[in-house]
Amino acid sequence: MDQRISFVTLAVADIDATRRFYVDGLGWRPELDVPGEVIMFKAGEHLVLSLWDRAHFAEEVGEPTMPSPSAIAPITIAHNLATKEAVDAVLSTARRAGADPVHDAVERDWGGYTGYFGDPDGYRWEIAYNPGDIGQLVLPD
Template structure:
């Protein structure tokens, strides 16, 4: 098996709400949009982010674990400058993201903040000065 990821799929409670957040709020462009079922975005050269209605997800994958707290994963969008981090967090806030944490300098040398999408999935907006952080930049 090659060491790569092709799709990241998130089960969402309200696909229309997610569509409004990502398309209208963040200004993304859909690669595939099947109302009531799935919304897909090209997220990299060989990577797709898929937002799948919970019902469709559960029918194929199995029951979703539900409960208090944050989903045990983050999605990270890395940029070159701290100003870009702050601007994207502002865009997310204007799009209705909740919560949005202000970016701070991290002990490991980066500058990051987080926002939650309509289903609470946490997006990290970051600068990462290390070699691996530079590899992921376009």
């Protein structure tokens, strides 16, 4: 098996609210948009983020065990950037898009600068500047 990930699929409660957040709020362009079912975005050179209506997800994959509404899902999605200023700009865009919560970026002990926002289903996005080798590995050319 190749060492790579092709799709990340997340079950969402309200596909229309998810579309408004990602498309209208964050300005992402869908590669595939099936109303009431799924919306997919190219998220990297060979990576797709698939946001799938929870009922359709359950039909194929099985019923998701979601944490309580006040709990944080045990996963983060990271978006790495080349500068601290770019991190602040993305967090500002997320705030305008209606992200809740939005945690402003702070300097981390390991040398990076990161903040977080939650999408309509509470999935946490880490917005990061990582000056180390592993951080540079994920930046586009």
